[in-house]
Amino acid sequence: MTITRPAPAEAPEVVAVPASAPTRWIWLAAWPVTAVFVLSNAATPLYALWQRDIGFSKGTMTVVFACYIVGLIGSLLVSGVVSDRVGRKPVLLPALGLAVLACGIFATATSVVALMAARLFTGVAVGAVVSAGMAAVTDVAGPDRKRLGALLASCAMVLGAGLGPLLAGVLSETLPGPTVTVFLAEIGLLALAFVTVLRMPLSRPSAAGGGAGAGAWIRLPKVPRGSGRQLLLGIAVFAPGITSTSFVLSLGPSLLSGLLGTTSRVVAGAMAFVMFLAATGVQFAVKGLRVRVILVGGAASVVAGMVALMVAVWTSSVVLLAVAAILAGAGQGMGQLGGLSLLNSTVPGARLAEANAALNVGGYVPAGALPVAAGYLSDGIGLTAGATTFAVVLGVLAAGGGMAVATRDGAP
Numbered sequence: 001m002t003i004t005r006p007a008p009a010e011a012p013e014v015v016a017v018p019a020s021a022p023t024r025w026i027w028l029a030a031w032p033v034t035a036v037f038v039l040s041n042a043a044t045p046l047y048a049l050w051q052r053d054i055g056f057s058k059g060t061m062t063v064v065f066a067c068y069i070v071g072l073i074g075s076l077l078v079s080g081v082v083s084d085r086v087g088r089k090p091v092l093l094p095a096l097g098l099a100v101l102a103c104g105i106f107a108t109a110t111s112v113v114a115l116m117a118a119r120l121f122t123g124v125a126v127g128a129v130v131s132a133g134m135a136a137v138t139d140v141a142g143p144d145r146k147r148l149g150a151l152l153a154s155c156a157m158v159l160g161a162g163l164g165p166l167l168a169g170v171l172s173e174t175l176p177g178p179t180v181t182v183f184l185a186e187i188g189l190l191a192l193a194f195v196t197v198l199r200m201p202l203s204r205p206s207a208a209g210g211g212a213g214a215g216a217w218i219r220l221p222k223v224p225r226g227s228g229r230q231l232l233l234g235i236a237v238f239a240p241g242i243t244s245t246s247f248v249l250s251l252g253p254s255l256l257s258g259l260l261g262t263t264s265r266v267v268a269g270a271m272a273f274v275m276f277l278a279a280t281g282v283q284f285a286v287k288g289l290r291v292r293v294i295l296v297g298g299a300a301s302v303v304a305g306m307v308a309l310m311v312a313v314w315t316s317s318v319v320l321l322a323v324a325a326i327l328a329g330a331g332q333g334m335g336q337l338g339g340l341s342l343l344n345s346t347v348p349g350a351r352l353a354e355a356n357a358a359l360n361v362g363g364y365v366p367a368g369a370l371p372v373a374a375g376y377l378s379d380g381i382g383l384t385a386g387a388t389t390f391a392v393v394l395g396v397l398a399a400g401g402g403m404a405v406a407t408r409d410g411a412p
Helices: 023-029 031-042 043-053 058-086 089-108 110-143 145-175 178-199 228-260 265-286 290-313 320-345 349-381 385-407
Strands: none
Touching: 023 031, 023 110, 023 145, 023 290, 031 043, 031 089, 031 110, 031 145, 031 178, 043 058, 043 110, 043 145, 043 178, 043 265, 058 089, 058 110, 058 228, 058 349, 089 110, 089 178, 110 145, 110 349, 145 178, 145 265, 145 320, 228 290, 228 320, 228 349, 228 385, 265 290, 265 320, 290 320, 290 385, 320 349, 349 385
C-alpha cells in the first residue's frame, strides 16, 4: 500500500512512498554509505607505493590526507541543506558520480597534485553521503525504527571505512597493477550503489518541512533551536574518536614501517580493517545502553587508546599499536553512534541531513588538523616524539569530552 499526498502550489513534487518500507530496505539504504566509505580509505595501503614512486615526506602525506577533510567539510556546508530541501537522491547521485571520477584519478595518478585532487573529490562525495546518505537510512527506517536507522547508518560508515584499506591491501598485493585494480573494483561497488539509490523508497520533501527551507543554501550546518546541547555533547566525544582513527590511517603505515620494518600493504590494510571492525562491532554491542553510557565509554576508549599508542611507539610494540588502533576504532564507533542517536531523537526529519552535517563538521575539523600537525611535527622531532605529543593532546580532549557528558545535568 502506498500513500500519496498532492503537493501544494510552488512546493516540490511529492513522490509516492511505501507507508512502511520493508526492513531489508533499511539495510539496502545503508549500502551507498558503505560503498563511498570504502573509497574514503582505499588509498591508505597504497601511500607507500606512491611515496616510493613520486617521492614525498610524512608531512606531505598527511596534507594529501587532509585534502579529503577539506573537500568533506566544504561539501557539508552545502549537502545537508540541499538534501533537506530538494531530497536525498538529487544529492547522492552526483556524489556517486564524483566518487567514480576520484577513482579514475587515483588509478592514473603520477603526482602529488593528482593525489590531492582525488582525495579532495573523495571528500566531497563523502560529505554528501554522511549528510544525505545517512539521513536517507533514517528516512527509510521511519519514525518507529529511528534507533535502528541510526545504528545501521553509523555501522555502514565505519564498515566501509574498514573494508576499503583491507580490500586495497589484498588486491594490490595479489593482482597486477596495484594502484589501478583497486579503483576499478571500487567503481563496480559504486555502480551497485547508484542502482540502489535510484530504487530507494524515498519521498521528496514537502514545503512544510519543519524549517528546512529557511536560510542560505551555503552555510555552516546547524541544528534547530533546542538541539544545540545534544550536538555539542556528541561532538565532544565523536571528534576525539574520529581524530584518533584519522591519525592511524594517515601515519599508521609509517608507524608499522618503524616498528616492524615492513611496508606490506596487506598488514597496513588489515590494521585499518581491524580498527574499523571494532568500530562496527562495538556499536552492536552497546546499542541497548543509554546514550550517556555509550558516549562516556567512547571517550574512555580513546583515552586508553592514546595511552597504548604512547607505550607502543616507545617500546616498539606492534601488539600495543594494534591495541591502540582497536581502542581508537571503538572510541569512534561509540562516539558516532551516541552523537547520531542524540540527533535522531531530537531533530525533525526535515532538518536531519543538516544536523548530521553539523556533527561531522565538528568531528572532521580536528580529524584533519591534528594528524597534519602530528605529521609535520614528526618530520621535525621524530615519529616517536610526534606521535607521543599527538596522543597526549588527544587524550586530554577525549577525557574532557567524557567528563562533559558524564557531569551534564539532564544528559540522556
